[in-house]
Amino acid sequence: xTYNTIEWEQTGAAGRLTLNRPESLNAWTAELGRExxxxxxxxxxxxxxxxxxxxxxxxGFSSGADLKAGFELHEDGGPDVRKELNEIYHPAIAxxxxxxxxxxxxxxxxxxxxxxxxxxxxxxxxAAESAFFSLAFVNIGLMPDGGSTLFVPAAVGKARAFExxxxxxxxxxxxxxxxxxxxxxxPDAELIPRAAELLxxxxxxxxxxxxxxxxxxxxxxxxxxxEQLHLEAELQHELARSGDFAEGVGAFxxxxxxxxxxS
Numbered sequence: 103x104t105y106n107t108i109e110w111e112q113t114g115a116a117g118r119l120t121l122n123r124p125e126s127l128n129a130w131t132a133e134l135g136r137e138x139x140x141x142x143x144x145x146x147x148x149x150x151x152x153x154x155x156x157x158x159x160x161x162g163f164s165s166g167a168d169l170k171a172g173f174e175l176h177e178d179g180g181p182d183v184r185k186e187l188n189e190i191y192h193p194a195i196a197x198x199x200x201x202x203x204x205x206x207x208x209x210x211x212x213x214x215x216x217x218x219x220x221x222x223x224x225x226x227x228x229a230a231e232s233a234f235f236s237l238a239f240v241n242i243g244l245m246p247d248g249g250s251t252l253f254v255p256a257a258v259g260k261a262r263a264f265e266x267x268x269x270x271x272x273x274x275x276x277x278x279x280x281x282x283x284x285x286x287x288x289p290d291a292e293l294i295p296r297a298a299e300l301l302x303x304x305x306x307x308x309x310x311x312x313x314x315x316x317x318x319x320x321x322x323x324x325x326x327x328x329e330q331l332h333l334e335a336e337l338q339h340e341l342a343r344s345g346d347f348a349e350g351v352g353a354f355x356x357x358x359x360x361x362x363x364x365s
Contacts, residue, residue: 103145107134109159110141115152115305116298117145124160129168130216135190138220142197153304153312154201155297156224157208164217166238169351173342184339187247191216192331195249198223199320199327202313204304208297209233209275210290219248222257225316226300227284229275230293235283240270242350243362244341247334249327256323257282 103110109120119141121128128134146154158164173181198205198220207224214236221227221235237246237254246254246267255263258281265271275287288296304312320327341347345365353360 103140105137105141107131108137108141110145112145112151115150116301117151117154118301119146119154119156121156121158121164123168124158124162126168127160127162127165127212128158128217129165129171130191131168131171132174132186132190135186135194139190139194139197142194142201146201147197151203151305152307152309153204153206153301155206155208155301156198156220157294157297158210158217160211162211162217163207163209163213163221163233164215165212166215166217169242169354176339178343180343182339183342184335187335187338188332191248192335195219195223196327196331199249199324202316203309204307204312204316206297206300206304208293209235209284210293212236214238216248219246219250219253222253222283223249228293228297228300229278229284229287230290231275231287232290233275233278233287235266235273235278236270237266238270240268241360242354243344243346243348243360244350245334245337247331247338249324249331249334251334252324252327252330254283 107123109122111118123129173186176182205224207221207227209221209227209229211232212234213221215238218235218237237250239246254266262281278284279287346362349362350360
């Protein structure tokens with residue numbers, strides 16, 4: 103199939119998925135979410151693919167949701183965040199976690215918001231020296247979604263998870279390695295070649311062993327993934343009706359500091 107926002111390539115047993123909206127630093131739209139879900143549940147799930155690499159085209163992995171693209175409206179007139187998360191974004195994220203094969207993220211540049219969630223949904227995460235990770239949802243009056251309220255504390259613990267969620271802390275690549283968010287950091291020019299080497303190693307490895315390990319680790323680390331994704335969607339839907347969200351989005355579009363009121 104041909105996709106508008108994602109490139110899919112299979113070479114032998116290795117699959118490569120590239121978010122392809124470089125003009126927006128690969129910001130997520132509903133179309134990108136749908137295409138990502140389609141590939142994760144389709145081409146990437148094919149038994150001929152034994153390992154998958156996810157990366158971003160251009161200067162970044164993903165800058166998060168594309169706020170300028172807007173949202174589908176709910177019957178109450180507000181953005182239908184619940185529907186978008188439950189039907190598009192979250193199934194794609196859960197699909198990555200449940201693929202019965204290794205998934206590697208090669209993070210080039212920013213991994214922000216839902217982009218950060220996608221990176222951390224991978225089994226192994228490689229970062230370029232220029233990469234950084236941020237749960238920037240708080241900057242527009244929202245909360246982390248995409249499963250990051252599970253993925254982040256599992257990786258970094260309570261103190262750092264609250265720091266990322268409440269302060270929107272930007273975690274540079276070397277600190278991400280120190281904190282346990284990523285497995286390795288490489289010079290920018292070496293990121294994709296090193297990721298390709300790892301992908302080739304995994305795609306030639308014992309696929310059923312990898313699948314069993316992943317299933318068992320998922321059961322141990324993320325036993326309530328579906329429940330947490332549902333909770334994130336419900337809470338985010340409520341926040342999308344708040345005065346602080348309206349102010350946060352307005353400030354983002356107008357490139358000014360937000361004046362939150364707690365409403």
